Amino acid sequence: MQAIARSCPNIALIKYWGKRDTARNLPAVDSLSLTLDSLWTTMDVKFSPEILQDELIINDLQQNNEFSRVKNCLDMIAGKNRNFAKIKSSCNFPISAGLASSSSSFSALVIAANSALGKKWNTHLFANQASAISGSAARSLLGGIVELENISNGIKIQQLSKPNRWPLKVIIAITDTKEKVISSSKAMKLSARTSPFYASWIKDQTFDMREARAAVTDQDFEKLAVISEHNCLKMHSVMWTSRPSIVYWNSATIECMHTIRNLQKKGVPVFFTIDAGPQIKAICVPENEDLIEKSLSEIVGVRSIMKSDLGSGPSLDINI
Numbered sequence: 625m626q627a628i629a630r631s632c633p634n635i636a637l638i639k640y641w642g643k644r645d646t647a648r649n650l651p652a653v654d655s656l657s658l659t660l661d662s663l664w665t666t667m668d669v670k671f672s673p674e675i676l677q678d679e680l681i682i683n684d685l686q687q688n689n690e691f692s693r694v695k696n697c698l699d700m701i702a703g704k705n706r707n708f709a710k711i712k713s714s715c716n717f718p719i720s721a722g723l724a725s726s727s728s729s730f731s732a733l734v735i736a737a738n739s740a741l742g743k744k745w746n747t748h749l750f751a752n753q754a755s756a757i758s759g760s761a762a763r764s765l766l767g768g769i770v771e772l773e774n775i776s777n778g779i780k781i782q783q784l785s786k787p788n789r790w791p792l793k794v795i796i797a798i799t800d801t802k803e804k805v806i807s808s809s810k811a812m813k814l815s816a817r818t819s820p821f822y823a824s825w826i827k828d829q830t831f832d833m834r835e836a837r838a839a840v841t842d843q844d845f846e847k848l849a850v851i852s853e854h855n856c857l858k859m860h861s862v863m864w865t866s867r868p869s870i871v872y873w874n875s876a877t878i879e880c881m882h883t884i885r886n887l888q889k890k891g892v893p894v895f896f897t898i899d900a901g902p903q904i905k906a907i908c909v910p911e912n913e914d915l916i917e918k919s920l921s922e923i924v925g926v927r928s929i930m931k932s933d934l935g936s937g938p939s940l941d942i943n944i
């Protein structure tokens with residue numbers, strides 16, 4: 625009745641922002657992402673009749689913040705009459721700060737909880753369960769470059785490129801580790817209700833997905849760079865034009881964007897993406913990794929840098 629799973633966050637290049645079904649947490653748009661390998665979350669889930677209430681420990685501290693989402697996830701997998709569970713999680717990067725910690729956490733939780741109950745690995749089922757809690761989590765169930773597609777009854781994920789086929793690097797400039805001011809889930813609902821740009825954001829996503837998919841197939845860095853930055857800035861435009869406005873950036877975020885644009889002008893193949901937080905993710909090829917790390921680390925307001933290759937996806941570490 626116990627299992628430990630490990631999963632890595634994924635960074636969307638073509639973003640998910642908005643829900644087509646809020647009750648089932650189904651995304652309004654398809655999305656495309658990179659699964660990382662050096663950032664990770666482990667989830668240790670133990671169900672037992674001897675445990676008298678659910679308990680969640682993250683990085684050795686008792687937690688209440690994510691407790692209801694975690695409980696809902698376990699209820700969905702094990703049923704409401706399940707045994708109580710002890711859930712212990714470790715994460716080697718800041719949580720709820722725009723670094724996609726919910727994608728690694730909930731994908732690992734789904735794998736660990738199913739395995740603790742003796743259920744066999746089923747990527748499609750796990751993806752739909754993970755997505756019901758956190759829309760981005762489903763994409764972390766596969767490695768490399770991953771597509772999430774809306775299908776009639778839920779979602780479907782597929783690997784577009786293995787991690788070694790196109791070995792991109794992701795350099796993350798951390799500008800603030802505080803918890804985000806508004807959760808992505810609440811922010812998405814606000815955007816759908818109030819942003820005048822929301823409808824065109826949804827409408828254009830099919831084109832952006834097609835462009836990005838073709839760029840991945842052809843390993844066309846320039847094409848992927850152009851469509852990814854455009855898609856990211858459109859998502860943030862929807863956020864900025866919501867009422868009240870949702871602004872996750874700080875001045876260092878903008879400085880990082882300028883630095884990356886200046887490197888591009890000098891011919892360096894690099895592009896940025898930003899999620900629901902102030903961190904910048906620069907995507908580049910291995911030859912330019914050091915230059916980009918150095919350029920971003922010199923910016924006032926950049927507190928630290930994390931680097932990652934593309935990862936091969938989650939693992940079930942122990943089934944006890």
Ligand code: PMV
Nearest residue numbers: 636639640758759760899900
């Ligand atoms: O999975 P959630 O509910 O935390 O939403 C994630 C949304 C973005 O990170 C901003 C975009 C994405 O596709 O990951």
